[in-house]
Amino acid sequence: xxxxxxxxxxxxxxxxxxxxxxxxxxxxxxxxxxxxxxxxxxxxxxxxxxxxxxxxxxxxxxxxxxxxxxxxxxxxxxxxxxxxxxxxxxxxxxxxxxxxxxxxxxxxxxxxxxxxxxxxxxxxxxxxxxxxxxxxxxxxxxxxxxxxxxxxxxxxxxxxxxxxxxxxxxxxxxxxxxxxxxxxxxxxxxxxxxxxxxxxxxxxxxxxxxxxxxxxxxxxxxxxxxxxxxxxxxxxxxxxxxxxxxxxxxxxxxxxxxxxxxxxxxxxxxxxxxxxxxxxxxxxxxxxxxxxxxxxxxxxxxxxxxxxxxxx
Amino acid sequence: xxxxxxxxxxxxxxxxxxxxxxxxxxxxxxxxxxxxxxxxxxxxxxxxxxxxxxxxxxxxxxxxxxxxxxxxxxxxxxxxxxxxxxxxxxxxxxxxxxxxxxxxxxxxxxxxxxxxxxxxxxxxxxxxxxxxxxxxxxxxxxxxxxxxxxxxxxxxxxxxxxxxxxxxxxxxxxxxxxxxxxxxxxxxxxxxxxxxxxxxxxxxxxxxxxxxxxxxxxxxxxxxxxxxxxxxxxxxxxxxxxxxxxxxxxxxxxxxxxxxxxxxxxxxxxxxxxxxxxxxxxxxxxxxxxxxxxxxxxxxxxxxxxxxxxxxxxxx
Numbered sequence: 001x002x003x004x005x006x007x008x009x010x011x012x013x014x015x016x017x018x019x020x021x022x023x024x025x026x027x028x029x030x031x032x033x034x035x036x037x038x039x040x041x042x043x044x045x046x047x048x049x050x051x052x053x054x055x056x057x058x059x060x061x062x063x064x065x066x067x068x069x070x071x072x073x074x075x076x077x078x079x080x081x082x083x084x085x086x087x088x089x090x091x092x093x094x095x096x097x098x099x100x101x102x103x104x105x106x107x108x109x110x111x112x113x114x115x116x117x118x119x120x121x122x123x124x125x126x127x128x129x130x131x132x133x134x135x136x137x138x139x140x141x142x143x144x145x146x147x148x149x150x151x152x153x154x155x156x157x158x159x160x161x162x163x164x165x166x167x168x169x170x171x172x173x174x175x176x177x178x179x180x181x182x183x184x185x186x187x188x189x190x191x192x193x194x195x196x197x198x199x200x201x202x203x204x205x206x207x208x209x210x211x212x213x214x215x216x217x218x219x220x221x222x223x224x225x226x227x228x229x230x231x232x233x234x235x236x237x238x239x240x241x242x243x244x245x246x247x248x249x250x251x252x253x254x255x256x257x258x259x260x261x262x263x264x265x266x267x268x269x270x271x272x273x274x275x276x277x278x279x280x281x282x283x284x285x286x287x288x289x290x291x292x293x294x295x296x297x298x299x300x301x302x303x304x305x306x307x308x309x310x311x312x
Numbered sequence: 313x314x315x316x317x318x319x320x321x322x323x324x325x326x327x328x329x330x331x332x333x334x335x336x337x338x339x340x341x342x343x344x345x346x347x348x349x350x351x352x353x354x355x356x357x358x359x360x361x362x363x364x365x366x367x368x369x370x371x372x373x374x375x376x377x378x379x380x381x382x383x384x385x386x387x388x389x390x391x392x393x394x395x396x397x398x399x400x401x402x403x404x405x406x407x408x409x410x411x412x413x414x415x416x417x418x419x420x421x422x423x424x425x426x427x428x429x430x431x432x433x434x435x436x437x438x439x440x441x442x443x444x445x446x447x448x449x450x451x452x453x454x455x456x457x458x459x460x461x462x463x464x465x466x467x468x469x470x471x472x473x474x475x476x477x478x479x480x481x482x483x484x485x486x487x488x489x490x491x492x493x494x495x496x497x498x499x500x501x502x503x504x505x506x507x508x509x510x511x512x513x514x515x516x517x518x519x520x521x522x523x524x525x526x527x528x529x530x531x532x533x534x535x536x537x538x539x540x541x542x543x544x545x546x547x548x549x550x551x552x553x554x555x556x557x558x559x560x561x562x563x564x565x566x567x568x569x570x571x572x573x574x575x576x577x578x579x580x581x582x583x584x585x586x587x588x589x590x591x592x593x594x595x596x597x598x599x600x601x602x603x604x605x606x607x608x609x610x611x612x613x614x615x616x617x618x619x620x621x622x623x624x625x626x627x628x
Contacts, residue, residue: 060598061534061535061598061599062486062534062561064486084561086598086599087597087598087599087600088599088600088603088604089564089566089599089600089601089604090534090535090557090558090561090562090564090599091407091561091562091564091566093561093562095560095561095562119481119485120479120480120481120485121481122439122443122480122481122559122560122563123438123439123440123441123442123443123444123446123477123480123481123560123563124439124440124443124558124560124562124563125439125560126439126477127438127439127440127443128439130439142479159478160477160478160479161439161442161476161477162475162476162478163436163458163476164436164438164439165435165436165437165438165439169435169436170378170380218377218378218406219377219406241406242406242440243438244411244438244439244440244441245378245400245406245407245409245411246406246407246409246411246440246562246563247438247439247440247562248405248406248407250405250407281403282376282377282402282403283377283403283404283405283406284403284404284405284611285405287404287607287610287611288404288405288604288607291603291604291607294603295600295603
């Protein structure tokens with residue numbers, strides 16, 4: 001792994017953590033923050049933002065907080081944190097790196113260049129990151145290395161998951177990957193769900209848009225989920241599938257990421273939700289969405305809107 | 313990674329039989345059977361036999377969604393050989409899928425295997441599987457060979473898990489060194505049963521007993537919510553499994569999947585053959601399986617009866 005380069009030794013002012021004010025930082029703001037922190041580049045700023053990201057983690061089961069901060073090709077900076085949900089199997093958890101990718105995708109980021117993360121990414125995350133074109137070249141730095149007596153250094157993802165299994169093993173080259181535009185054809189709606197009010201209509205619209213943008217090239221069952229909080233604010237997300245199947249981020253988790261990233265409360269603040277998915281989907285989300293809501297927001301209303309693909 | 317790789321020995325020209333695959337008759341092969349099969353195939357060791365068994369393993373995969381069968385064959389310290397295949401379940405999110413390497417580990421654990429030495433697998437293990445394998449003590453030194461390398465113009469070679477998942481996150485990051493890992497004996501104290509489930513028949517009683525034994529043997533050091541699941545087929549045969557948690561949480565194998573693995577491994581049935589099931593888990597568990605078990609059964613075996621038996625830990 002000789003290609004690794006040690007992170008530049010920060011000047012005295014840069015040794016302290018820098019506070020995040022949200023989950024996305026604009027390119028100009030990031031440049032200013034880097035200058036104020038006394039580091040040469042925005043990439044060098046990322047590790048200084050990690051402690052602040054960690055504080056936003058929601059880990060009621062493990063109490064093990066993980067924070068990740070990434071730099072996009074656009075110059076924008078994205079944060080990600082781990083989320084855990086009581087009363088559900090562990091596969092409902094969201095890893096910080098997954099949160100970061102979903103956050104970047106929602107913002108229309110075309111590519112991730114570098115990610116600083118508080119703890120060494122697990123195999124599940126190294127796998128999830130393969131869904132991005134050019135994943136091998138994404139630079140990773142682990143800030144906890146310092147506490148373990150190592151100099152934190154940037155290393156290519158390829159060095160952390162050699163000989164990866166990924167999209168190229170299953171998909172033609174021209175299929176859109178994560179962070180690339182998706183326009184899934186949802187076909188015609190099935191008359192099994194009617195939006196009964198303005199909030200319902202807005203939830204349906206948001207879930208449908210999320211399903212159109214979802215990354216579901218393996219199952220061909222794109223799905224979108226939208227949630228509303230008590231103030232009527234709506235947050236939505238679509239599934240982000242993984243070539244390895246299990247690391248897939250479900251649409252429910254993607255919507256909760258949207259809510260947390262926008263500064264919303266915890267999942268328990270959800271008062272209404274909507275799911276848009278294929279009729280009789282081979283990979284179906286409805287039952288799982290119901291048990292998620294029953295566990296974390298039992299009083300939330302929930303509507304499901306199915307669609308029948310045009311080729312059905 | 314030069315020092316990690318050992319090229320798989322080229323079989324002698326005389327042992328032309330070694331070039332062909334060897335048929336499996338089940339999901340576990342005893343040590344003596346494995347030695348005999350290696351000799352018959354003309355290979356020097358049982359480890360060299362593993363790649364020849366992979367094509368036969370792949371045929372047992374159940375992949376209605378992807379159509380992408382994966383087979384894995386592993387050698388234990390006991391000399392026994394274990395098979396794993398991938399399983400997919402229609403109508404459920406993809407996180408319910410079982411990877412071949414997970415199946416293999418659960419299969420070995422159920423047989424009381426103390427250690428895995430080597431695994432030959434049809435396709436390069438994904439990151440999720442490389443992570444799941446970390447739950448085994450000494451995972452770093454397990455040897456992996458990918459048989460599909462041959463089709464891609466590479467000589468298949470044995471390499472360590474350590475070389476495939478550098479600087480792993482794993483149990484050592486979260487647990488004290490003396491906590492038992494997968495393939496080590498577990499005896500979870502379940503505490504007292506809660507009177508919310510009564511076994512109404514002999515089959516119910518046997519299912520409960522099997523699920524309880526599976527919960528006692530489950531690997532749940534992270535959530536401290538061990539759970540066990542048992543299923544019965546139409547002939548009254550019972551198969552059970554306990555959760556196998558992962559330090560990374562999401563790669564955890566749920567108790568439902570563990571029981572289905574046992575069912576498939578015992579004779580190649582599918583989840584749709586389940587007629588009755590039972591879950592044993594902690595009351596008000598912070599990591600609870602009941603609702604997920606219900607949706608699994610609704611999707612794959614909708615006519616199966618299902619009972620849940622909760623327990624209240626003694627320290628509650």
